[in-house]
Amino acid sequence: MERELTVAVVGATGAVGREMLKTLAERAFPATKVKAFASERSAGTRVPFGEDGTELVVEELREDSFKGIDLALFSAGGATSTKFAPLAVHAGCVVVDNSAAWRMDPRCPLVVPEVNPDALDNHNGIIANPNCSTIQMVVVLKPIYDMAGIKRIVVSTYQAVSGTGQKGIRELEKQVSDIFNMRETSPSVYPCQIAFNILPQIDIFMDNDYTKEEMKMVNETVKILADPNVRVTATCARVPVFYCHAEAVNVETDKKLAAREARAILAQAPGVRVLDNPREGIYPLPLECSGEDPVFVGRIRDDESIDNGLNLWIVADNVRKGAALNAVQIAEELVRKNLVHVKNRDVFID
Numbered sequence: 001m002e003r004e005l006t007v008a009v010v011g012a013t014g015a016v017g018r019e020m021l022k023t024l025a026e027r028a029f030p031a032t033k034v035k036a037f038a039s040e041r042s043a044g045t046r047v048p049f050g051e052d053g054t055e056l057v058v059e060e061l062r063e064d065s066f067k068g069i070d071l072a073l074f075s076a077g078g079a080t081s082t083k084f085a086p087l088a089v090h091a092g093c094v095v096v097d098n099s100a101a102w103r104m105d106p107r108c109p110l111v112v113p114e115v116n117p118d119a120l121d122n123h124n125g126i127i128a129n130p131n132c133s134t135i136q137m138v139v140v141l142k143p144i145y146d147m148a149g150i151k152r153i154v155v156s157t158y159q160a161v162s163g164t165g166q167k168g169i170r171e172l173e174k175q176v177s178d179i180f181n182m183r184e185t186s187p188s189v190y191p192c193q194i195a196f197n198i199l200p201q202i203d204i205f206m207d208n209d210y211t212k213e214e215m216k217m218v219n220e221t222v223k224i225l226a227d228p229n230v231r232v233t234a235t236c237a238r239v240p241v242f243y244c245h246a247e248a249v250n251v252e253t254d255k256k257l258a259a260r261e262a263r264a265i266l267a268q269a270p271g272v273r274v275l276d277n278p279r280e281g282i283y284p285l286p287l288e289c290s291g292e293d294p295v296f297v298g299r300i301r302d303d304e305s306i307d308n309g310l311n312l313w314i315v316a317d318n319v320r321k322g323a324a325l326n327a328v329q330i331a332e333e334l335v336r337k338n339l340v341h342v343k344n345r346d347v348f349i350d
Contacts, residue, residue, distance in 0.1 A: 003340075005031050005033075005070045006031065006032060006034075007029065007031040007035070007069070007072070007331070008037055009024075009036050009072070009073050009075070010037045010038075010073065010075065011037075011038060011076030011077070011080070012038050012047050013045065013058060014075060014076070014165055015162060015165050016098060016324050017036075017047075017075045018048070020073050020323075020324040020328065021034070021036065021047060021056070022048070022050075023320070023324045023325050024073075024328055025051070025054075027328060029328060029331065029332065030335060031071075034049060035056070035059065035069065036056040036057070036059065037060070038058045038059075038076070039060070039076075040060045042060075043058055043059060045057075045058045046058065061076070063084070064091075066087060066093045069088070070093060071093065071095075071334065071340055072094070072096070073096050073098070074096065075323065075327070076099070077099055078099040081099040082101045085101070085102065085348065086126075086348035088125075089124075089126060090346060091345075092341075092345060094334060094339075094340050094342060095125060096331055096334075097126055097129060100131065102128045103128040103130060103216070103220060103223075104223065105128070107126070107347060108128045109122075109127050110130055110223050111127055111128070111130075112138055112142075112326060113329040113332075113333050114139050114269075114270045114271040115138050116225075116226070117337075120333055120339055121337070124348070125343075125344070125348065129330065130220050130224060131216045131217065131322075132245060132316075132318040132319075133217055133247065134221055134224070135316070135321060136247065136315075136316035136321060136322060137155060137217070137249060138225065139269075139272060139295040139316075139321075140249070140266065140272055140295055141221075141251060142269075143266060143269040143272070144251060144257060144265065145230075147265055148253040148254060149253055149255060150225075150230050150252070151230070151252045151253065151254055152230070152231040152233075153230065153231070153233070153251050154251075155248070155250075156234070156248045157217075158198075158241070158247070158248075159202060159239065159246075159318065160242055160245055161240065161241070161242060162319050163202070163322075164238075168189055168194075169242055172240055172242065175187075175193060176195045179196070190238065196240060198237050199237060199238040200237045201236075218232040218233065218234060242290075243290040243317055244286030244289050244290050244316065244318060245286075245316060246284070246313070246314070247313070247314045247315075248311070248312075248313060249312045249313075249314055251309070251310050251312065252303075252308055253308045253309070253310065256308050258302060259302045259310060262300055262312075266297055271293075271295055272294060273294040273295070274298065275296050276299065276300050278299060284296035284298050284314070285315065286315055289315045289316060289317060291317060292321075293325055294316070294321070295315075295321055296314070297312055298312075298313050299312065299313035300313075
């Protein structure tokens with residue numbers, strides 16, 4: 001007899017939380033019961049669950065909310081995760097957290113199921129979901145790393161406003177409407193106008209003049225690949241696109257890997273779809289990749305400026321694979337491995 005599982009989504013009214021619920025239903029996740037939690041102001045509202053019209057009543061997230069819950073998917077921000085994830089683990093609930101709060105904590109595995117599922121084996125109750133831009137990049141780079149090793153990664157991102165949540169989407173919508181209707185527009189979510197513009201800043205600037213988003217890509221990539229010798233540098237920009245992050249990635253491998261070989265390897269890689277026929281105008285586009293599960297890659301070509309270099313163009317739905325789907329895949333892997341249990345309930349309690 002299969003174990004009965006009660007699953008919760010924390011932050012269920014946000015863009016990613018709603019996508020988590022949608023993904024759980026679409027993939028027929030083996031939950032006996034699914035609960036939706038959010039802040040006090042959202043309590044009592046309803047959120048859709050599945051395509052049959054089923055709705056869940058949102059409950060207020062409280063310190064005692066996790067009694068009887070086996071698995072919780074968090075997407076409610078770092079402050080909420082910092083406070084409530086340890087309480088969930090203390091109650092015997094395994095947490096998959098989508099915020100940045102636990103990603104670099106040595107007690108927490110940072111997992112992309114196509115890349116490092118074995119990192120789940122000795123989890124302590126909190127599993128971190130990587131940053132959306134990191135997820136799509138490592139899904140493509142892991143097969144290359146396995147075949148030829150990786151010395152250095154240079155990535156430039158073109159990130160959609162949905163990465164900022166519903167407020168980012170609303171700001172772009174409003175600014176476009178204001179501009180076309182000859183009204184003044186002013187930014188509130190972003191430091192500058194995002195409509196018809198590109199902002200070379202995502203999150204705050206650090207002491208080294210990189211943004212927090214850029215350093216997330218650097219540090220998370222090294223942790224996921226479990227190789228401190230891989231060097232990463234990133235430039236992250238926000239673009240006026242609603243869904244899907246795009247990335248131009250230059251990778252220097254340890255051993256020579258020709259573009260045609262990389263193309264063949266990636267065509268067989270889990271979670272990857274190759275769209276690469278530039279002469280016919282075939283390459284990944286955010287507009288066409290929105291709502292899709294795979295990570296798409298194209299423009300695969302040799303870097304002619306170095307001996308062992310490749311250039312790649314990578315696109316994925318940042319709300320789907322970059323957040324909700326990856327979290328649900330982690331949950332599926334936990335169930336498959338029979339790891340939906342907490343060994344030490346107090347490991348995160350100070």
